[in-house]
Amino acid sequence: MPEPFEELAELDRLVHEPARLAILTALSACRTADFLYLQRLTGLSKGNLSSHLAKLEAAELVRIEKEFVGKMPSTHLSLTRRGRAAIERHWKELDDLRRRALDWQPAT
């Protein structure tokens, strides 16, 4: 078993970064959200949310669908299958690494 600390240092920053962790976790809980609702949930500024979403879409973790509701635009957001797997795996990995760090003994 490799050191848990080494794995901590290698955590995927695409998912781990606070704003994106919030976005992915929120979408995981919501299953569906539009842009402004997600903005309220996460407390991010519009610009910031927009660019994080673009990054997550480029990595194929989030699906961005622009629709019109009546005549107003509305951007519909959801996790891709990869996105859902990634956020679930990340939380499990954090939990796992924390436990392993607590159990860890210098004797390696």
Place this chain on the structure above:
Amino acid sequence: MPEPFEELAELDRLVHEPARLAILTALSACRTADFLYLQRLTGLSKGNLSSHLAKLEAAELVRIEKEFVGKMPSTHLSLTRRGRAAIERHWKELDDLRRRALDWQPAT
């Protein structure tokens, strides 16, 4: 109760960043380490470890003591009281936020 997602987005990046999370968690498990031992535990490059430590020292989370063992220099590292509190709090906060996100219902 505020949204857990908003708090996720506001996580303290000083502690949350993967390399520093590894450093603080390792020092928390070790209670004591020298520079090279910590480098092996975390797998970080020397330069990277050095600059992260400098940042943690500036924030008074880590204590850096340069000694001589025989004639060779050796940098002794440990958490300050604030550092220990910060890393423990951070892990608890992550755990707490994850649970709240899982329990979360759209009805707010």
Place this chain on the structure above:
DNA sequence: CATTATGGTTTGTAACACAAACCAGTTGGC
């Protein structure tokens, strides 16, 4: 007295997070 090893620090740079400025369409006041 070169060379190599030890134990780090400093420097350079590409990427990043963020808010401010912007933009296109829409509704409301008059």
Place this chain on the structure above:
DNA sequence: GCCAACTGGTTTGTGTTACAAACCATAATG
């Protein structure tokens, strides 16, 4: 009809950051 203000975002500009490569000082080695 026309100007203002609002909605729903995107693009731009900028200071910060994470990282490795280059560097530095001292010490043991051939």
